Amino acid sequence: MSALLSGEELALRDSVRAFLDRKIAPLVRDHEQAHTFPWDLLPEVYACGYVRGGVPEALGGDEFPMIAQAILMEEAGRCWGSLRTTVNVQGMVARIVAAAGTAEQRERFLAPVLAGRRFGxxxxxxxxxxxxxxxxxxxxxxxxxxxxxxxxxxxxxxxxxxxxxxxxxxxxxxxxxxxxxxxxxxxxxxxxxxxxxxxxxxxxxxxxxxxxxxxxxxxxxxxxxxxxGGLALGMGAVNVGRLNMAMGAVGLSQACLEESIRFCTQREQFGKPLAAFQLVQQMVVEIATLTETSRLLGYQAARAIDAGEPGRYECSMAKLYCGESAGRAATLALQVHGGAGLMEESPVERYFRDAREATIPEGTSQIQILHLGKALLGQSAMR
Ligand SMILES: Cc1cc2nc3c(=O)[nH]c(=O)nc-3n(C[C@H](O)[C@H](O)[C@H](O)COP(=O)(O)OP(=O)(O)OC[C@H]3O[C@@H](n4cnc5c(N)ncnc54)[C@H](O)[C@@H]3O)c2cc1C
The missing domain is CATH 2.40.110.10 (Butyryl-CoA Dehydrogenase, subunit A, domain 2)
Known part of the structure; x- marks a missing residue:
């Protein structure tokens, strides 16, 4: 048990992280360079609960609580942004067909999506x-x-x-x-x-x-x-999509932190590890603080949904804060790495590019601010 997660939730995090580190992480660089994706591995990835976790057991899914789905997205974001966005979209498609599809549509589209045989x-x-x-x-x-x-x-x-x-x-x-x-x-x-x-x-x-x-x-x-009824269906899926993006951004910030610690404790300048310089410590501590605060907001949004609330306010705030924080965390991680951070052989070059995505799809940061402003002030500033 930690302050944020139960023993069972921590065990899920650890097992998914171990699976992604072992099975997926070694493939990332080659696929990013070749602009290809390992679609054939998705059934194995879904066995962890990705995509299947968002669908009721009665419809063939694994029906995970939202906090478990949030943990899965966090770990996907820590491993590989392209994987995180792929499972997010497949999960949205599955949830919409599960919620609104006829029996024939579910047979034709949902069952093969959950099996990783069709992609939408x-x-x-x-x-x-x-x-x-x-x-x-x-x-x-x-x-x-x-x-x-x-x-x-x-x-x-x-x-x-x-x-x-x-x-x-x-x-x-x-x-x-x-x-x-x-x-x-x-x-x-x-x-x-x-x-x-x-x-x-x-x-x-x-x-x-x-x-x-x-x-x-x-x-x-x-x-x-x-x-x-299309917009209501789409927007319903986007709410969970916002939480998924937020948690992916938490994972990306966590990856920035781990890579920055690894780099600054190994590289030396002026006869000392970079980690010994106060200004480097300041950057690493800021990444750590952004990561922890983002995680708190993301888990809070997931817990709100698990408590039966719509969670729209919490998901918007998490999307806004975690997305913007991942951008800052990636900028700092790149700076900790100096020139090495701009080279494609360093993962932070990818984190920096991928972090820029976190503030745009599923409602830009500005759109989240307008949703939050309306919820707080009762006035829409949208038009
Ligand atoms: C990598 C990626 C993947 C995507 N995947 C999908 C997908 O699978 N399916 C899909 O349907 N879409 C997808 N999108 C689209 C995404 O949802 C849109 O890009 C996003 O909603 C923003 O729309 P836009 O790009 O047209 O920007 P615009 O709406 O033109 O906004 C441009 C700028 O103006 C600001 N702005 C707009 N309106 C207001 C306002 N009222 N007040 C203040 N500021 C405002 C925005 O915040 C932004 O800064 C994807 C986008 C990206 C980048």
């Missing part, structure tokens, strides 16, 4: 609709037996490696009447769409894709949940 994308963001996701313009026009989809999505994580996805599109009737944003399951085997990677700075082993829909037919049986 989550496509909300568009060139003209980022923070203001509700203004999306991709249209799904009703036609006999389904919809004709036109539009495009950007920055869609790993769409190149997936064979289906959840598309958020505005359903319009044959008379052009707007029926609202709706989630559609789009299966590559039956619906043709374009997909290409947009080269990007962080998370080099993932793809960040543009999807294009040009008169793409999607069958009516692929509507996920209610017509017009």
């Amino acid at each position: 994308w989550f496509a909300l963001t568009e060139p003209g609709a980022g923070s203001d996701a509700g203004s999306l313009r991709t249209r799904a026009k009703r036609t006999a037996g389904g919809f004709i989809v036109n539009g495009s999505k950007i920055y869609i994580t790993n769409a190149l490696g997936c064979d289906f996805g959840i598309l958020f599109a505005r359903v319009v009737g044959e008379d052009d009447a707007d029926e609202g944003v709706t989630a559609l399951l789009v299966d590559r085997a039956e619906s043709a769409y374009g997909v290409h990677d947009i080269p990007h700075m962080p998370l080099r082993a993932t793809t960040s894709c543009e999807l294009t829909f040009d008169d793409t037919f999607v069958p009516e049986t692929n509507v996920l949940g209610e017509i017009g």
Whole structure:
């Protein structure tokens, strides 16, 4: 038992950390350099509870409490940002299909996702609709037996490696009447769409894709949940996604701390280890403090959800603080390393790039501030 985690939770953390250190960490550098991802290892990763932990046992998942899912994300973030974001998106897809899918949809999409046999994308963001996701313009026009989809999505994580996805599109009737944003399951085997990677700075082993829909037919049986209910479904998943990103950022800060301690105790200048200099100690202590405070906020958000609360305020605050703190921790870790920190052979070069992602998807830091401001002050400053 520690002040923050029970004996069982600590044992989970230790076993997942040992698995990731042994099985995944040795592969990271090669995959980052080659821009590839070890999809074939995901079933083994899911056996720890990733993706499966967010789905009820009755639907084939492992049904972990949120605190256990938070620990898993923290450890994924400590090991490899590209893994953390991949399991986060697969977990979101699984949770949405579990929550809103029909029995047939769950059989077709959820069961193979939980087994690590199929992988799905989550496509909300568009060139003209980022923070203001509700203004999306991709249209799904009703036609006999389904919809004709036109539009495009950007920055869609790993769409190149997936064979289906959840598309958020505005359903319009044959008379052009707007029926609202709706989630559609789009299966590559039956619906043709374009997909290409947009080269990007962080998370080099993932793809960040543009999807294009040009008169793409999607069958009516692929509507996920209610017509017009898409934004509520997507935003429900984003709340847990925010906590996952926050915990991934805690893990990244922890990695910055460990690597900084390792480096500054080994390297000597002026006849002493760097660790003996007060200004270096100051940087290491700041990383440690940011890591611990981030962890407290993340675990608090997870405990709030486990206590049956919505946890929206806590998840927003954790996303804001942990994301910004990871950026600062990575900047300091790089500085502790001097020139070595800018070289690709040092992990802190990757931590620095990956930390920049923590403040943007699932609602930027500014958007979290606006959510928190509204909760505290009762006034929306969004528009
Ligand atoms: C690596 C990566 C992976 C992603 N993966 C996915 C994915 O899988 N699926 C998906 O749908 N999307 C994904 N996204 C998209 C992500 O959710 C958006 O980038 C994010 O919501 C911000 O939108 P935007 O980039 O259009 O920025 P914008 O909304 O254009 O914002 C630009 C700047 O303006 C600020 N701003 C915007 N509105 C306000 C306001 N009202 N008040 C104050 N400041 C404001 C923002 O905080 C930001 O600083 C991903 C993005 C990245 C970078």
